[in-house]
Amino acid sequence: MGRCLALALLMIALLVWEGCSVAGLRGIVTRTEKDTYTHTRQDTTFTVEYQNAPGERGVVYPSNRTITSQRALEQYDSTAERFYPNFIRFAVFESAGLLATGPSDQAVGGGIFGVYVDPSEAFSDNIRPKSAVFTGFLSRFATIEFPLYWFDELPTWTIGTSVGELFQFEATNARAVVGTFPIYLRKRYFLRDQIPYVTLTGAVGLGFLPSQYLNLAASLDVGSLGGLNVRALTGIVLGRSLEQETIVQPYVGIGVSVLDFHNHPRELRRQWKDHEHSSWSIGLARIEPFLLLSGGDTAATSPSIGLQLQLAPTTVAFPVGDHRICAGVDLFNFVFAYRQQSGNRNSPVGFGYGVLPLHAGYWIPIGNGAAAIEPFVMYSYFPHTMWQVAARLHLDAIEWLPLGITLGYISSDGFRVTGGTIADVVGRNILAFNVAYLGISMGIGGELFRPADLRYYRTASP
Amino acid sequence: MSILLLTLLTLATPFVVSSIGTSDPYRFWINATTTAPIRVWNRGTLASVEKFDERSVRMVGKTRAVLTTPKQTEVRLAMTAIGNEQLEGFRLHLRTTDTDLLQHQRQGITLVLDRQGLRILDEHQSVLASTDTLRYHAGIPTRIAFEHDGQWTRIAVGCTLFGPFRTHLPATEATIVVPIGEDESSLLLKDIAFEAVRP
Structure with a gap:
């Protein structure tokens, strides 16, 4: 009962957070233009009165006419917002x-994209040195770039910042550079100006706290499709590390980004409603409490439940056939399955998580696309094998808050961690589990797209 | 001290970025210090429409400017237009908006003053008034005023009055000015001022 109450409170908290963050975000990322019209439905009544004298007056005769005009206005205003x-x-x-x-x-x-972190060190700041090809990583959170009109008409120059960025060159803080709200100037050259864009980007960035550094960088970016991007990057960081040691570090790398949306400069003059989309669904997160249909203890007095949390779930429409074949990736996928056993509430926990798990499915829009059914397969390969087969009913119930009902089966291999956050929360021996489930999902900052929204169905861009 | 400075720089960055990034160089205000400010929206290249002085706008080449009287749709607006030799004339679109004009081809009431004469057209391009005694002459200032009041629009060019024209077109905040000419043409709109018909 307490667990259900906690889940309900979590849902309410997420809704409140969702409302606030969406309103704030919309103000930053959206420019609103408004036209005001004054419609005058009635203006000035003319009354014409003829008072001709009776009797014979010949062919040509004077006509007595009185015209009365009365000014009375009936007006209303209307506005059009874009x-x-x-x-x-x-x-x-x-x-x-x-x-x-x-x-x-x-x-x-x-690893190759800098996110395949050892599960014993995942979500932990205790990172031990190890042997690997990709020795360091770069992470950047909540980046925004605004157009800069100082140098050219079409703003291929941008000014931007991030909430934070981290260059970890080695497994020591003496070789880590962290910036909060670094300021960046970037210049893009479009090698391909159709979606997905291919751009060559040069960047100059300055970070002030907690590290002071200059980052000179260049990247070859491909994207975005449903907010997914891949890039090759190079650069040099000059400055001081977290422990105030001098750093002059060139770097070369391969990167990926999620929920990373690019606008060609010409798209700044295109209304949101006319923008082209490549995906069936995107979202900041999807949280899905579920009921175990198998794998629980049948003698238990209360049902076994679980929770699936997907970060940055994206489902991209494949540009083949009728575009219903879809595929995508999450940033992370966590699955908790609580096996409720009779007489023992602290039962073993089934846990699995995946980094950049892949999924493929078939998107079946219902009606005009406000709902859709998606049978899909998800495969997670790191840090352990986990797969699921499921069908989800997506409902575009509330703006930025899609709901879903899922019936599926998850199979997860066990794995072992030696320490870190996962060991603290779940334990060192993560057990394998195989469960069928029925879940109700709620998207956070999510959006479902209708067939008419996809760029493949648009005949011409406005 | 240096930590304080770095903290200030860090905290200031998002504000600096958003204020620079969201500023729109295609829009500016004239008459900003008066009680009837006008927002000018440049719909051409950046250099094609500029604020000449506090009450004037200069347009160069093929461009378009939208003079917006914020929150006022029924207005009396007056200005003086002077063009150079390369300018062939200019067009004013009244009772429409830039979006309506561009995307829906709603021309509104159009006033055309060029070297052939003056024409006033309705939304269907039917001629409401036409004369060849008033023409565009390079370097000669032409005073233009108009008034939108309910369903009536009155236009004055120089000392000649046209209208009132009765129209069902809604009154809008926008007056769209389109110079007619090539890249070297220049149109100066000076002494621009407006007042609301009904205070």
Whole structure:
């Protein structure tokens, strides 16, 4: 009962947070233009009165006419609002694996994209040196770039910042550079100006706290499709590390970003409603409490429940056939399955998580697309194997708050961690589990797109 | 001290970025210090419409400017137009908006003053008034005034009055000015002022 209450309170808190954050975000990323009209339905009544004298008056005769005009207005005002994007780039999360930023046995170990962190060190600041090809990583959170008109008509120059960025060159804070609200100037050259854009970007950034540094960078970016981007990047960081040691560090890397949206400069003059989309659904997160249909203890007095949390779930429409074949990726996917056992409430916990898990499905819009059914397969390969087969009914119930009902099956291999946050929360031995489930999901900052929203169905861009 | 400065720089960055990034160089105000300020929206290249002085706007080449009287739709607006030799004339679109004009081809009431004469057209491009005694002459100031009052629009060019024209078009905040000419043409709109018909 308490667990259900906690889930309900969590839902309410998320709704409140959702409302506040969406309103605030909309003000930053959207430019509103308003036209006001005054309609006059009635203006000035003319009354014409003829008072001709009776009798024969010949062919040509004077006509007595009185015209009375009375000014009376009946008016109403109307307004038309239009919404345009206000930014060149808005990215929730960006990460990159950096090559040869230190000795190979002092690596952080974030893998090719910098997010494949050892589960024993995941969500922890205690990172041990290890041997890896990608020795360092770069992470950037909540990046926004606004157009800068100082140098050219079409704003291929931008000014921007991030809530935070982290360059971890080795597994020590002496080789880490962290910036809060660094300021960046960027210049983009569009090598391909159709979606997905291919751009060559040069950047100059300055970070002030907690590290003081200058970052000169260049990247080859491909994206975005449903907010997904990949990039190759290079640069040099000059400054002081977290421990105030001098750093002059060139870097080369490969990166990925999620919920990373790019606008071509010409798109700043295109209304949001006319923008082209490539995906069926996107979202900041999807939280899905579920009921275990199998795998629980049948003798238990209360049902076994679980929770699935997807960060940055994205489902991109494949540009083949009728575009219903879809595929996507999450940033992270967490699954908690609580096995309720009779007489023992602290039962073993089924837990699994995936980094950049892949999924493929078939999107079946219902009606005009306000609802859709998506049978899908999800496969998670790191740090352990986890897969699921499911069908989800998506409902575009409330703006930015899509709901869903899922019936599925999850199979997760067990794995072992030696320490860190996962060991503290879940335990060192993560058990395997196989469960069927029925879940109700709620998207946070999510949006479902209708067939008419997809760029493939648009005949011409306005 | 240095920590304080760095903290200030860090905290100031998002405000600096958002204020620079969201500023729109295509819009500016004239008559800003008066009780009837006018917002000018440049719909051409950045250099094609500029604030000449506090009450004047200069337009160069093929461009378009929208003079907006914020929250006032029924107004009397007056200005003096002077063009150079390369300018062939200019067009004013009244009782429409830039979006309506561009996307829906709603021309509104159009006043055309060029070297052939003056024409006033309704939304269907039917001629409401036409004369060849008033023409655009380079370097000669032309005073233009108009009034939108309910369903009536009155136009004055120089000392000649046209209208009132009765129209069902809604009154809008926008007056759209389109110079007619090539890249070297220049149109100066000076002494621009407006007042609300009904205070």
